[in-house]
Amino acid sequence: MVERHGVVMAEPRTFIDINNRFYILPVLAFEPIEGLARDARLLRVAAAVPQETGDTGRAAPGAATLSDAGVRERVTRGTDQIGASTRDLGVDIKFVIDMTGSMQPYLDATREAVIRLMDEIGRNNDIVRFGLVGYTDVQAQCSECRFAVSRNFTPGEPVTGQQIRDALSLPEARASGGGDWPETVFEGVLEAINSPWRPNALRFVLLIGDASANQLGQKDATLSPDTVRSQLEANSVRVLAVHIKPTAANLPREITSDHPVAEAQFRTLSALPGGQGGSAYLDLAVNPARPAEARDAFEPVVRRLARTLTEVVAEARRGDPALMASVGVGAAAPTRAAAPPSGRDATTLAREAASAALIEYLGRTGERPRDLVAWVADVDLSDTSRDALDVRVLLERRDLGDLIEALTGLLQGIRRATMTEANFFSAVQTVVTGATLDRMTGLGSAEAAVRSSSAIVDILPRWVASLPYRSSLQRMTFDDFERMNPNERANFEVELEAKLRLYRDFNNDRDIWQALSPRHSDLQHVFAMRLSDLP
Numbered sequence: 001m002v003e004r005h006g007v008v009m010a011e012p013r014t015f016i017d018i019n020n021r022f023y024i025l026p027v028l029a030f031e032p033i034e035g036l037a038r039d040a041r042l043l044r045v046a047a048a049v050p051q052e053t054g055d056t057g058r059a060a061p062g063a064a065t066l067s068d069a070g071v072r073e074r075v076t077r078g079t080d081q082i083g084a085s086t087r088d089l090g091v092d093i094k095f096v097i098d099m100t101g102s103m104q105p106y107l108d109a110t111r112e113a114v115i116r117l118m119d120e121i122g123r124n125n126d127i128v129r130f131g132l133v134g135y136t137d138v139q140a141q142c143s144e145c146r147f148a149v150s151r152n153f154t155p156g157e158p159v160t161g162q163q164i165r166d167a168l169s170l171p172e173a174r175a176s177g178g179g180d181w182p183e184t185v186f187e188g189v190l191e192a193i194n195s196p197w198r199p200n201a202l203r204f205v206l207l208i209g210d211a212s213a214n215q216l217g218q219k220d221a222t223l224s225p226d227t228v229r230s231q232l233e234a235n236s237v238r239v240l241a242v243h244i245k246p247t248a249a250n251l252p253r254e255i256t257s258d259h260p261v262a263e264a265q266f267r268t269l270s271a272l273p274g275g276q277g278g279s280a281y282l283d284l285a286v287n288p289a290r291p292a293e294a295r296d297a298f299e300p301v302v303r304r305l306a307r308t309l310t311e312v313v314a315e316a317r318r319g320d321p322a323l324m325a326s327v328g329v330g331a332a333a334p335t336r337a338a339a340p341p342s343g344r345d346a347t348t349l350a351r352e353a354a355s356a357a358l359i360e361y362l363g364r365t366g367e368r369p370r371d372l373v374a375w376v377a378d379v380d381l382s383d384t385s386r387d388a389l390d391v392r393v394l395l396e397r398r399d400l401g402d403l404i405e406a407l408t409g410l411l412q413g414i415r416r417a418t419m420t421e422a423n424f425f426s427a428v429q430t431v432v433t434g435a436t437l438d439r440m441t442g443l444g445s446a447e448a449a450v451r452s453s454s455a456i457v458d459i460l461p462r463w464v465a466s467l468p469y470r471s472s473l474q475r476m477t478f479d480d481f482e483r484m485n486p487n488e489r490a491n492f493e494v495e496l497e498a499k500l501r502l503y504r505d506f507n508n509d510r511d512i513w514q515a516l517s518p519r520h521s522d523l524q525h526v527f528a529m530r531l532s533d534l535p
Contacts, residue, residue: 026394030468033377040379041468043389085362086316090201091309091354092158094131094192098185098209100145100178105291106208106244107175109299111168117303118161121310127317128310129158129198132167135188135209137178138219145177150188157196181258185213186223189269190505193235202357203237204309206302207269210244212262216494224495225268227502230533232269234512238357240305240350241266243283244298251288273356280353282346301346308350316358326355392528393467400507400527402461407500407535410456414481414493456481460535471534499535 025045033040095110097103114130121128132153139148153167167173185207192205214221232239243266245259263283270280284301286294315323380386395403457465457474464474473496484492506512506527513525 027391027468033379036379036384038379038384040377040384042375043378043391043468044375086313086319086358088200089313089316089361090127090129090198091204091313092129092131092197092201093204093206093306093309094133094154094158094195095164096133096135096188096192096205096207098136098183098188098211099134099147099151099173099175100136100142100183100211101175102178102210102246102288103208103244104175105295106210106298107168107173109295110208110302111165113299113303113306114161114165114168116299117306117310120307123161125310127313128161128306129201130154130161130164131158131192131195132164132173133188133192133195134173135184135191137180137183138214141180141219142177146172146174149184150191152191152195155195157198158201181211181254182214182218182261183209183211185209185211185265186221186225186228189228189239190223190231193231193237197237202309202313202354202361203235204353204357205232205237205239206305207239207241207266208244208302209242209262209266210246212258213265215261216498217490222494222497222501224498225265226532227498229268229271230502230530231505231509233273233530234506234509234527236357236360238273238280238353239270240280240353241270241282242298242301242305243281244294245283245285246288247285248287248289272352273360280349282349304346305350308347309354312351312354312358323355323358391469391531393531393534394526394528396523397507397513397525397527398523399461399463400503400529401523403464403535404500404503404507406460407496407503410459411493411496411500414489414496418489464534467534469531469534471531473535496535499533502533 027043027045029044031042033042097107097110099107117128118125133150134147134153135150136142136145136148142148151172153170153173154164159167189205189207197203213223213225216222216224243262246255263281267279267281272278272280282301284298286297288294312323376389378387378389378391380388456476456478460474467474481489481492506529513522513527515525517524
């Protein structure tokens with residue numbers, strides 16, 4: 001191919017953010033790779049970009065390959081050209097903080113950190129803006145809290161340091177109440193995600209808490225670390241997590257046993273992108289009997305995190321050659337980094353997170369690959385523990401609607417089977433409508449669709465069964481469900497409820513849907529969903 005035609009397309013030197021410069025590499029065919037320690041596949045992919053005009057969208061010969069000077073310039077552009085897109089760049093930092101009774105020293109320290117930060121960088125600095133979201137617990141556990149679940153103290157666009165200091169001084173922002181140890185962490189993060197951000201800013205949540213989030217099945221919780229992580233990624237928001245760990249003799253077991261649960265959740269929310277491993281997670285051991293010492297240890301951590309994010313953006317505005325080279329612009333692109341070491345300090349962690357966010361930001365203007373067909377492996381064959389590709393499922397909005405409808409029926413079937421002690425197979429028959437199954441399965445009737453099925457995937461939309469990747473639900477049969485004990489059935493139900501909430505949130509988030517053609521209706525807009533979000 002190269003000898004006959006030359007190189008017709010090269011991988012861009014910068015990351016391409018598909019949320020802003022949408023393109024896809026559709027999987028045309030796939031084959032399993034045998035002999036590896038994990039599931040792996042060869043995928044035949046092609047490059048495809050949206051139609052941008054009213055015509056067929058087909059380019060003239062050579063117009064979308066490296067033989068075209070314009071494409072060649074955009075694919076190989078350097079620091080001086082891309083740097084212009086960062087001259088007005090900012091950073092939005094939203095503090096998402098536990099505001100139950102144990103947290104007042106850290107609220108005071110956060111306010112002090114913002115004051116000192118603005119003294120250091122200048123009160124008229126236009127790079128950084130802030131937001132503040134507090135979270136507590138559900139109403140039944142929070143009778144003495146100043147609010148239940150979560151509250152956004154800056155519901156508009158992020159505000160100045162002076163305004164965030166004032167927000168942290170409000171009586172409503174003082175810590176109080178709280179029942180058992182887990183809190184509504186995920187609800188607080190979602191509130192921050194869904195409130196406004198500046199369009200030209202890197203987006204960060206600085207999560208601060210000393211307790212885990214309510215898990216699926218606890219207090220009617222319908223959020224999990226993975227589903228919240230999916231919404232963070234869909235909205236280009238990154239989390240820096242500061243986990244405050246009370247450590248002292250004779251602490252209640254409820255507190256000490258919560259540490260690993262909270263750490264796992266915080267690490268998932270703050271996971272670094274691109275399959276490189278690691279997370280933007282810090283833990284801080286404190287003695288709750290010495291609140292002044294805890295506050296003094298915590299304040300510089302928050303200040304260093306916020307200051308470093310601000311400094312990286314200031315360097316990007318100047319087009320700093322070392323920074324731009326580190327994110328793959330200008331000089332030769334960096335080699336793929338190994339997983340970050342544990343035990344990093346606040347400055348190192350924040351710089352890594354800011355650099356990753358900057359790569360994504362620069363990807364808003366990168367040139368998308370075109371006219372490419374190739375076989376690629378979905379794992380790194382030199383290190384099979386690492387993914388080589390970010391494989392996603394491209395859904396039209398109506399596809400997601402069908403999936404929501406199917407899962408709603410499946411959940412109703414589970415509940416009917418539980419309440420009436422009916423056979424699960426029979427219960428599903430009574431709640432999944434004929435019209436739904438006719439559209440989703442093409443089998444001709446609801447009765448034919450359900451009676452011909454042995455696996456639950458058979459009553460889901462047809463595109464689910466056609467995928468080269470399988471989730472646990474896709475492998476499950478009706479008999480598997482019948483063999484579950486009551487606890488397993490309850491866990492299965494709450495996991496489905498969490499997925500259903502995620503799909504509804506995706507469906508309602510207009511910003512994540514892309515038009516492949518100007519002629520397409522709203523129901524034909526598409527969204528690239530992570531494989532881990534499949535039911």
